[in-house]
Amino acid sequence: MSLRRIAIPVLAILIFLGLWEALVWWNQWPNYRMASPSDLGPAYIRYAELFVVMGWQTLWRTVAGLLLAVVFGTALGMVMGFSRTMRDALYPLLVGFNAVPKATVVPIVALMFVGAHDFNTVLIAFMISFFPIAVSVSIGLSTLEPEYRDILRSLGASKLTIFRKIALPKTLPEFFGALKVSVTLAFIGTNLMEIVSPHGRGLGALFDSGRTNSDYPLMFAVLLALAGLGIVLYYIVVALERIFAGWADRSPT
Amino acid sequence: MTNTVEIRHVTHAYRTPNGPLPVLDNLSLAIPEGAFCAVVGPSGCGKSTLTRLIAGLMKPDQGEVFLHGEAVRGPRSTVGMAFQNPVLLEWRSILDNVILPLEIVAPRMPRRDRVARARELLALVGLEGFEDKRPSELSGGMRQRASLCRAIVHKPEVLILDEPFGALDAFTREDLWQTMHALRRQEPFTTLLITHDLRESLFLADEVVVLSGRPATAQYRMAVPGGTARTLDDLYTPDAAERLNLLRHQIQIAQGRAEVPA
Numbered sequence: 288m289s290l291r292r293i294a295i296p297v298l299a300i301l302i303f304l305g306l307w308e309a310l311v312w313w314n315q316w317p318n319y320r321m322a323s324p325s326d327l328g329p330a331y332i333r334y335a336e337l338f339v340v341m342g343w344q345t346l347w348r349t350v351a352g353l354l355l356a357v358v359f360g361t362a363l364g365m366v367m368g369f370s371r372t373m374r375d376a377l378y379p380l381l382v383g384f385n386a387v388p389k390a391t392v393v394p395i396v397a398l399m400f401v402g403a404h405d406f407n408t409v410l411i412a413f414m415i416s417f418f419p420i421a422v423s424v425s426i427g428l429s430t431l432e433p434e435y436r437d438i439l440r441s442l443g444a445s446k447l448t449i450f451r452k453i454a455l456p457k458t459l460p461e462f463f464g465a466l467k468v469s470v471t472l473a474f475i476g477t478n479l480m481e482i483v484s485p486h487g488r489g490l491g492a493l494f495d496s497g498r499t500n501s502d503y504p505l506m507f508a509v510l511l512a513l514a515g516l517g518i519v520l521y522y523i524v525v526a527l528e529r530i531f532a533g534w535a536d537r538s539p540t
Numbered sequence: 541m542t543n544t545v546e547i548r549h550v551t552h553a554y555r556t557p558n559g560p561l562p563v564l565d566n567l568s569l570a571i572p573e574g575a576f577c578a579v580v581g582p583s584g585c586g587k588s589t590l591t592r593l594i595a596g597l598m599k600p601d602q603g604e605v606f607l608h609g610e611a612v613r614g615p616r617s618t619v620g621m622a623f624q625n626p627v628l629l630e631w632r633s634i635l636d637n638v639i640l641p642l643e644i645v646a647p648r649m650p651r652r653d654r655v656a657r658a659r660e661l662l663a664l665v666g667l668e669g670f671e672d673k674r675p676s677e678l679s680g681g682m683r684q685r686a687s688l689c690r691a692i693v694h695k696p697e698v699l700i701l702d703e704p705f706g707a708l709d710a711f712t713r714e715d716l717w718q719t720m721h722a723l724r725r726q727e728p729f730t731t732l733l734i735t736h737d738l739r740e741s742l743f744l745a746d747e748v749v750v751l752s753g754r755p756a757t758a759q760y761r762m763a764v765p766g767g768t769a770r771t772l773d774d775l776y777t778p779d780a781a782e783r784l785n786l787l788r789h790q791i792q793i794a795q796g797r798a799e800v801p802a
Contacts, residue, residue, distance in 0.1 A: 434627045441595040442644045442694075443615040452640070456631045534631040534674060 319503045326504040327511060334505065337493055338512060345477055345489040346516055348405060352412025353473045353520075357466070360417035364424025368454075374425065385418045389479055397484040404486040408477055415476035416469035423465035427458030460535035463528035470520045474513060490516075542609065544730035545571040545594060545698055550603035552589060553755075563589050564600065565755035571747075576724065576731040578741035580787065581751030581759075582795045587734040590756075591700045594732060595619050607698060617645040620696035620729070624703040626687035628675035635671040638662060638689045645694040661689040664726060665719050681712035685719060692727055701733040705740060714772060717743050721768040738787045739775055750790040760790040 304324045311323035318326050331338060363381075367374040389411060396407050431454055439449045481491020490509050497505035529536070547569040553560040563586035571577040579587055592598045593605050596615040605612040607619075620641070628637045638658040642649055662671060665685040675683055684704055691699055705713045717740060724731075735741050741748045742764055750760040762783065766774065774780060792798035 432625070432627065434623045434625055435629075437592075437595070437597060437623075438621060438627060438640070438690075439644060441597055441615050441619050441621050441700075442617050442641055444644045448644065452643070453629065456629070459631075532631070 322504040322507040327508045330504040330508040341490050341493045342512055348408045349412050349473045349477045352409045353416055355413040356417035356420055356469055360420030361424050363421040367425035368428025389415045393479050393483040404488055408480040411480045412473040412476035416473040419465040419468045423461040424458055427461040428454055459532040463532055466524050470524055471517055474517050542573055543570040544573045544608055546606040548604050550600040552600045562755035565757045567757050569758055571730050573730055575746045576744055578733045578735055578745035578748045580735055580741050582753050585751050585754050586756040588702055591702045595700055618697040620691035621700045622687045622691040622704045624706045626683040628683055630675055633672050634686050637686055638693050641694045665689055681708055696729055699729045699731045703734055720744055724768050738784055742783055743775055752794045759794055
């Protein structure tokens with residue numbers, strides 16, 4: 288069963304790479320038009336050290352931004368979920384903030400905190416990824432059926448107890464749903480900063496150097512490495528979800 | 541005999557954008573210790589408001605609610621509640637769902653004692669062997685049984701049932717009525733049942749109170765003899781038919797569809 292669960296996605300990825308290879312081969316495209324998967328191997332071998340170093344830089348800054356987004360998004364979601372006034376007050380601000388393309392925020396942040404590249408990157412990753420978390424937590428809390436609250440409230444339980452025992456666990460499935468979206472968004476944020484305002488750090492900078500040196504296979508290799516990191520992080524979230532909110536999964540086992 | 545629940549001249553109105561909406565009008569009601577009182581009435585007549593007042597979840601505009609002679613000022617741990625929706629916590633096993641009130645009311649009680657108490661109740665309602673299941677693995681009737689166990693696990697003085705059998709099919713409902721009798725024989729609690737089912741009220745209650753339409757007041761009271769010795773067959777006797785007719789007529793009056801007899 289678990290072999291099947293690994294084999295099917297791996298097979299799908301191999302088929303995808305095969306089709307890609309075939310597409311390039313069939314059209315006889317040179318690698319500056321589109322690199323094929325077989326071009327990527329040499330790129331990985333040649334720049335292996337850079338991939339490890341910069342991949343790690345991208346990864347840790349993405350995860351840091353994501354953690355910030357989880358803490359801040361959950362807190363904001365709680366405030367909006369429990370107070371109607373705060374919800375009415377903050378929603379338009381939040382939507383407006385989220386509507387601003389982060390690519391335009393990158394140069395502003397880069398100017399505000401000149402040189403603090405790590406901080407800036409984490410900040411952008413955080414800014415782009417907290418929105419889904421805040422919204423889902425607030426919706427999860429504000430749509431809690433009153434009976435759930437009444438069971439404990441009628442016993443004289445404090446608000447904190449009700450939150451801990453009922454509201455928090457009940458919101459977890461929504462939270463993890465949002466976190467899966469946020470993971471990919473955080474990667475976009477990190478790479479935006481690394482590409483738009485390069486400081487020679489992260490996979491985004493490696494991509495950029497591929498561009499300036501016309502090393503097309505390198506550019507594609509970076510894209511694939513980013514996809515790989517995204518997949519790994521996504522499945523870490525899935526594993527956490529299974530541990531903490533596995534009860535919400537109703538698929539027959 | 542002391543009254544466990546006493547509602548004295550309670551009047552209440554909800555504030556709505558279109559002005560106040562009166563729901564209860566000078567309602568008085570007393571339930572003696574250990575008794576089972578069923579409240580029936582037309583839809584939207586304020587029955588659920590009544591449960592929230594007794595549970596201390598809200599305060600009436602006028603009048604007072606007493607539990608054991610003490611005025612209700614807020615929620616208290618001597619109340620147990622069950623609703624039409626069983627509201628079990630999906631992330632807990634059935635056993636841990638039943639234990640939940642004990643975590644609030646008796647935080648120092650050892651886990652072993654809590655489990656023993658919950659198991660005892662679950663066995664009483666026929667859920668032995670389902671302790672470790674998730675709520676989603678149980679049928680609607682079984683979920684409602686677990687919900688009943690949770691409502692009484694902390695030995696409340698007052699059990700408030702807000703249409704707990706309303707969403708069940710007829711056969712399951714009758715099974716649960718009998719479970720209710722079984723629980724009452726074992727556990728000392730005073731019950732207020734809100735229901736739309738007149739047969740249910742006749743089978744379970746010692747006294748049936750018919751509320752008038754909104755704003756509600758106690759329009760009619762009927763004492764029902766027999767207690768927990770009643771069987772389902774007793775619902776099909778001429779005496780029961782006569783009582784049902786009387787109650788139905790009172791409901792029609794409450795709905796404004798029948799004349800008040802002179």
